[in-house]
Amino acid sequence: MMGFEIPDLDAPVVKATNCIIAASPGLFPPPPPEMPCIRCGACAEVCPHELQPFELYWFSRARNFGKTQEYYIFDCIECGCCSYVCPSHIPLVQYFRFAKSEIWAREREKQAADAAKERFELRNARAEREQAEKAERLARAASARTSEKKVAPERPPAVDGPPAAAASEAAATASDAEAIRKAAIAAAMERARAQRESAQPRNTDGLSTGQQREIAAVEARRAVLPATPAGGPGADSVPPAASQRDE
Numbered sequence: 001m002m003g004f005e006i007p008d009l010d011a012p013v014v015k016a017t018n019c020i021i022a023a024s025p026g027l028f029p030p031p032p033p034e035m036p037c038i039r040c041g042a043c044a045e046v047c048p049h050e051l052q053p054f055e056l057y058w059f060s061r062a063r064n065f066g067k068t069q070e071y072y073i074f075d076c077i078e079c080g081c082c083s084y085v086c087p088s089h090i091p092l093v094q095y096f097r098f099a100k101s102e103i104w105a106r107e108r109e110k111q112a113a114d115a116a117k118e119r120f121e122l123r124n125a126r127a128e129r130e131q132a133e134k135a136e137r138l139a140r141a142a143s144a145r146t147s148e149k150k151v152a153p154e155r156p157p158a159v160d161g162p163p164a165a166a167a168s169e170a171a172a173t174a175s176d177a178e179a180i181r182k183a184a185i186a187a188a189m190e191r192a193r194a195q196r197e198s199a200q201p202r203n204t205d206g207l208s209t210g211q212q213r214e215i216a217a218v219e220a221r222r223a224v225l226p227a228t229p230a231g232g233p234g235a236d237s238v239p240p241a242a243s244q245r246d247e
């Protein structure tokens, strides 16, 4: 018998509903246990579409869905005659429904994969086309700039008057900006030097009293020494005559 068991009374009646059977355990007792197929052929004799239900059963059970299609599983109208006459109480139609749903699911997956592949190829083609167009645009702009430079006449030298004043004002603004930039760089370098010095470890920390006293004595002796000349410690050692000869 065709149809599905509806587990809930809230299921709606739709346009495709042909018949409703109010079942009862007396009308539809629990099916007897399924037994192995004995290949008696009774199912094939009653099939209205002259299919081979026992072959379809074997291939569905083995998940060989390609073979089920070779045996025309989609010609099965799920009438249930084969299941009804089967002496082994095999729910053949359930096997056929399972095989059909698996084939449909695989077909949907294949269609989705094909669509994704097509989208990916189209996207790659579009990216390549846009890249080529951009390169072409850039090359065209570069050639236009080159030709403009070739045909542009030489500008006459600037004369006194308002244009010269504007030029001198622009030069002054540029020199001010340069001075500000240099001052900012010098300040940054000074900050970096101070930070570096403060980060360096000092070897006068954590000394004993005796060591500190010794350092203080050295510092006192260094304080009374004359200041080092600007030319460095070796500047005095150069004889004046030699210096004059070098000049």
Ligand code: SF4
Binding pocket: 036, 037, 038, 039, 040, 041, 042, 043, 044, 053, 054, 057, 082, 085, 086, 087, 088, 089, 090, 092
């Ligand atoms: S009727 Fe049942 S036991 Fe007989 S061949 Fe078909 S599936 Fe097998």
Ligand code: SF4
Binding pocket: 043, 046, 047, 048, 049, 050, 051, 052, 053, 075, 076, 077, 078, 079, 080, 081, 082, 083, 092, 093
């Ligand atoms: S359910 Fe399918 S295979 Fe079985 S008898 Fe009906 S049409 Fe044939």
